[in-house]
Amino acid sequence: MNVNQSAPPVPPFGQPQPVYPGYHQSSYGGQPGSTAAPTPYGAYNGPVPGYQQTPPPGMSRAPPSSGAPPASTAQAPGGQAAYGQFGQGDVQNGPSSTVQMQRLPGSQPFGSAPLVPVVSQPAVLQPYGPPPTSAQVTAQLAGMHISGAVAPVPPTSGLGYGPPTSLASASGSFPNSGLYGSYPQGQAQGHPGAQPPQRSVLPQASSFTPSASGGPRMPSMTGPLLPGQSFGGPPVSQPNHISSPPPQALTPGTQMSGPPGPPPPMHSSQQPGYQLQQNGSFGPARGPQPNYGSPYPGTATFGSQPGPPQPLPPKRLDPDAIPSPIQVIEDDRNNRGSEPFITGVRGQVPPLVTTNFLVKDQGNASPRYIRCTSYNIPCTSDMAKQAQVPLAAVIKPLARLPPEEASPYVVDHGESGPLRCNRCKAYMCPFMQFIEGGRRFQCCFCSCINDVPPQYFQHLDHTGKRVDAYDRPELSLGSYEFLATVDYCKNNKFPSPPAFIFMIDVSYNAIRSGLVRLLCEELKSLLDFLPREGGAEESAVRVGFVTYNKVLHFYNVKSSLAQPQMMVVSDVGDMFVPLLDGFLVNVNESRTVITSLLDQIPEMFADTRETETVFAPVIQAGMEALKAAECAGKLFLFHTSLPIAEAPGKLKNRDDRKLINTDKEKTLFQPQTGAYQTLAKECVAQGCCVDLFLFPNQYVDVATLSVVPQLTGGSVYKYACFQVENDQERFLSDLRRDVQKVVGFDAVMRVRTSTGIRAVDFFGAFYMSNTTDVELAGLDGDKTVTVEFKHDDRLNEESGALLQCALLYTSCAGQRRLRIHNLALNCCTQLADLYRNCETDTLINYMAKFAYRGVLNSPVKTVRDTLITQCAQILACYRKNCASPSSAGQLILPECMKLLPVYLNCVLKSDVLQPGAEVTTDDRAYVRLLVTSMDVAETNVFFYPRLLPLTKSPIENTTEPSAVRASEERLSNGDIYLLENGLNLFLWVGASVQQGVVQSLFGVSSFSQITSGLSVLPVLDNLLSKKVRGLIDGLRAQRSRYMKLIVVKQEDKLEMLFKHFLVEDKSLSGGASYVDFLCHMHKEIRQLLS
């Protein structure tokens, strides 16, 4: 409830709704099937039944169509009085439909029309959810609103999407925001009874995003609903509907003219269809749907269309009615955040990434390590193909854990090394089956029967488990580590501790910007914080220093020297390491020499006029140095400009905006030369990971420069137009973090699966020399590898599907280890099971990575279309196979995927796939790169930023404020908002913020005195200031990269930048608004279904 801005209205609505629902339900129920109605009531008490009743709903649907009209009309009258009516499917539907109908003639043409239907359906769904409790109802309402919102949308985007036909139908049901409202209500009604069950079941059933949300997340739903209702409310239920249409009419106006004629019929026909959809959607889920259906039938009232249009004018459809990410997140947080997630059960869907929860490892890897798109895998490839749901796992093998969770145990099996299956080489894990009294074990992956070595033998208990199962991590836990034996080491030699080499650009730009001085100063203290293992007193990591411009300068910092020695290598064409001894040193031993060096570097180059730099030779040098020292390691490169000096890897400026939206656009993402790939290959072979810090003032060709970091598992940081004053904090913070973080070197990752599926594709920052082994020169706790699986055989429902991710790496103390993560998934023969166990965030992570890789080879447009198509197919499949039959005009979303459209839209609108005018080629390449190794939490917030109102809740309230949806409509000019997406942090200040707030936050007396673009909030001693700064710090702490704050004033130039992140709105670069996109999606689905 609180979630939505429209909190105030909520209560009333909420209240009425419940009431209405009841009423309506009865009425609806009556229409569709009296049985349904009664059930709902019962449903309150016993929601489940309601769901079960689904069939009846179906019944109801039919009736609604016929009966609807009357109902609607009837409702309308009564509906006015009570929004609740709207809420009630019947009334609202009726009115809405009528309204729509009316509009349809004119408005239907809008894309909105189809959208509307979609919405309405959701609304319907919501109802299912909501009915159970008042909260649910509200939620449903929200859903309804959404539909309403859709309606308004249509005008804008609707046209675009706006296939008239669909519109017509859609408009019929949806157009009326009221309708949406009504749907919810209707749902509410139906749900009341059903909802309770829905909660549990709904998620699955509530294919309807809205409904789903409503169902499961009743509270949140209610919030949104209320507003929606409120909208609808004022005019009267019907009026509401009407109101919504008007907007449509307005925008589409012109269109209106055309469509009007056809729409009416369409609507009528369609409406029923919608209802059907609703039903269908619910149907699959539960009984409630039918109820919705009934409400829709109400829509049948379309007949009343004429009326609605008129009243509608004032009102717009409410975006609140469509599935809200905020709501979903909030619900999950409330429902699942309190209890630890216990991994013992196979195929359990973990809480959302946005939820704080503890994990107890009881045999499966924590979701922090592995997250899957679905925890229930189709048994056959046919099913999988039909569903089109990608089967992927997002693996973060070295993920950092919260302090409450223990890091994986290290198991030492001595000289024999870890126990493995003889055939498939899988490592011992809890799923291995011991047989023959414990003398043998059967591999859970390949079914091979292996002998248990004598030293590992243990008796079995009466259940067939080893007696020592709980004493051995590898038999009881999902994640653990083995100490590797020498067989697992390169050249059969235990590795030496890794080394860090700092390679600093000292060309003119780097000196002038103050970077070199800053960096050298920082390094002096930072070197004390090199990663160390466990409780080691000092880090085993050795360090080396190189500076460079057109030539490279190596430094001998041997502890015995009084002064460092510089060795210049100018033969950049054929790089080599000029010294062996004294280049890589222990920090403590050589401290004075290092300090002296870092003191002198800025001085030495203070007068430099060298502007040209090299790049590939620098990496080459670092790699050669590591090779000479026979160790793995990491290069920290601080680079400023396009490497144009004559040397291998020399680049030219090829930035050409004219290529955008052409077939050649992909070249912007491809490296200019193959030299870097070759170099990267060598680096990987040496275990040389490259982290790149870029400080460009202009085009540097990130796409090419990042090749090596990308393939070696490194990170890229980019600070455009770096200036010490502005960017110091951000850079230093990133640097500290990057240097300190624990890294595994020279790693090889392999994902083994049980027979039937196979890892076929990998996304992330790594290199692969064959099709199965992921080679990572370096791997840190932030890096994620997304793995896609495909069927190559049938899976068994009983045994499920197993994943084992084995990572062989060298720890930062030089210890060779194997980290194993195991995960067991369910298998299903029913598509519904699949859709019930999906994880949309992970899905988006996969799809984004897939698409971002796609731009390398295909035109961006193709990539976008592919995404949309796939998404449509997924949803259409659900609709076709899992949702109960309903009108084609209805949009039914699986509960688990109800946010798929909104998130997908965000992906489609992202800078890579749809760049705005201000987005540089480098930025796009950079973002593409970042996303490639993001984990689910990062992609989630990256694509759908968090928008936090700062001044809504009382200052004393120390909890993090609830986010609001990323839309300009949600901003009130009297408030201050914080927006973050993991990379950027904006503080948006409304134009009419109270002076006191301005004073206490910015230390200036008025809004106009606030410096636009400010990046640091003054430290002021007052509650608000402390709270806000605390909040900002908190947010920064959550992210792997420091987010630079930008203060944006309303109506200021910078606001454009800010608005770019309001992802539910239409973007300047042509990205669709959420509502528009939903309409479009619906259209696509309909096309697929027809």
Add this chain to the structure above:
Amino acid sequence: MATYLEFIQQNEERDGVRFSWNVWPSSRLEATRMVVPLACLLTPLKERPDLPPVQYEPVLCSRPTCKAILNPLCQVDYRARLWACNFCFQRNQFPPAYAGISEVNQPAELMPQFSTIEYVIQRGPQSPLIFLYVVDTCLEEDDLQALKESLQMSLSLLPPDSLVGLITFGRMVQVHELSCEGISKSYVFRGTKDLTAKQIQDMLGLTKPAVPVQPARPAQPHEQPFVSSRFLQPVHKIDMNLTDLLGELQRDPWPVPQGKRPLRSTGVAVSIAVGLLEGTFPNTGARIMLFMGGPPTQGPGMVVGDELKVPIRSWHDIEKDNARFMKKATKHYEMLANRAAANGHCIDIYACALDQTGLLEMKCCTNLTGGYMVMGDSFNTSLFKQTFQRIFSKDFNGHFRMAFGATLEVKTSRELKIAGAIGPCVSLNVKGPCVSENELGVGGTSQWKICGLDPTSTLGIYFEVVSQHNAPIPQGGRGAVQFVTHYQHSSTQRRIRVTTVARNWADAQSQLKHIEAAFDQEAAAVLMARLGVFRAESEEGPDVLRWLDRQLIRLCQKFGQYNKEDPTSFRLSDSFSLYPQFMFHLRRSPFLQVFNNSPDESSCYRHHFARQDLTQSLIMIQPILYSYSFHGPPEPVLLDSSSILPDRILLMDTFFQIVIYLGETIAQWQKAGYQDMPEYENFKHLLQAPLDDAQEILQARFPMPRYINTEHGGSQARFLLSKVNPSQTHNNLYAWGQETGAPILTDDVSLQVFMDHLKKLGCLQRLLRADVSSRRKKALSVLCSRWSIPA
């Protein structure tokens, strides 16, 4: 003939010139019949304490093709203020500055005693001397330490305002930047990669950056010193820094696996040194001093692989064409030497190692540039230390005994042409009317570049008489040669030394006696030896020996006096009497014999032979042997095995070695400790005398000779035994039946045998002159084969 001896000596002292013939045969035909070519040994910078340089510039003949310099041989018309060039007979006006000229007021260059005169050029920038140390770091700790100390010491010896630079090498090559404070910087190069001069200069940042901001004009003068100053700094500025830097030099840190040689990138190091100087100080006097402790083992110019099991090439390998790297390496160093020479830079090589270091391949670096080649066993020996120190010795004026970037120009009368020169020089390829088509040595030019010179550097210059047989003796009866040496004095002044000499023409048919009497057999021996050694560089040893023999026989035939068919009557006049003996020893010398010498040693010996003056050269050809005994004062004795007597102490000076040899009895006395007994103090003195004399030689000699103190039966006695004339060998010991002397175990022929055969052949030859028959050839070949010592 005392007069001629005096004349010769006087001329040598005044002009540093010694001609093989001091009266010249007047026609080409006669000249060729003289066998020994008309040639001279020129010591361009012979020390002349009595000759103050004049502070003005020379007056040149105005004929563009001539440009001879006004000299005492010119005819001067004081009234008309005209002078006639004695080479081209062009009449020239005196320049305005000579307005006051008259018979009694002559400028120095017209006075006869100033046949050699030195001018100081005031024009042009004075560029400092440059010393670039190129130091091998793949040394044993002791060696490196000793070398470091020597180098540090040398800093105090360098002219204070000279520039100094440092390059070190091992597996990599490091060019040290000396200008920086705090951090010591160096540019590092891969030791395996052949870089062009341009690349080197680019990589060192020596190419002038295209600075768009600064207009070129004003920047120009500052640019030059600025750029170069990074690597080459005035000694007085950075001697502290450099001393520290040298002190901190470490052995090459790269591990050397068992059974391998350290990787030494000498070829690249030299290439970089040459490239560095080329880019910064072209045409300025500079000295690249390469210190190496082993052979180059990688990169261009590698001489041997790094596998210890594969030994470095020997003469045997070379003959078998089995020296894998030799040709390539030689080519590499030749290319470098030529580049250095073109820029007036000289390259010294100080190679100290027990095994060979590749001097054979690298010899051109020193030979073409006038650099020094020093070969020793270790940097930690006085041989190296003293030698190195002596490079920086000063003359009576306090100037360093070194000169740089010299060009030697030779002008001749019309009757003479220049056939070539042999010495530490390269041709400048200046053709002219006085250049002969026949080449002896480095020919085809009238000018040579000598990048490094010292007061003893001596060139052999060969001429050809071109006047026709019937032509009358030229007007004035004298032929003249003018040597003009432009060089950079160690005081950084540019100077020109002009030597003009003239000799009488004589008709060989009517005045053969005169010519014969004016023969300088010492000079002739050295000049012929140079020719022989020069040939030996490119030809097979036996061929050269045969050629030498033939020349000797022809000479004997020409000038010998004898009765027909009677070898015993064979006589040579005094002026020729020593010549066959020189030839005998020359044939046995390490310059022509490679037996018992490594290719490196041969290269080193030849190197020195081609640049030392006459006296030293003669010592090299025929070592000097002194005998010390109770029977009288020390006396020079025959270099013969018969001089090796038990009660003598011998002191032999071969230039490269000083050997003190205690006769058998003396050695026993010494072992018995008589020298420590007061009553035998005279014995102590006897023992001391040769030591003192040796010290005296050691003090003066450059390079320091190897000092060997041995005794009868000592292993080191071989140095003596291999030099002496084997008049007694195991073959004839009993035949001779003498008690004195020591038999030498050799198959070599003795001087006596040699002379006998020579006499026979001389007579025989005369008889057979008419028909050059197969008999003659046969006899000759028999002789030669007998003389030839198997390799």
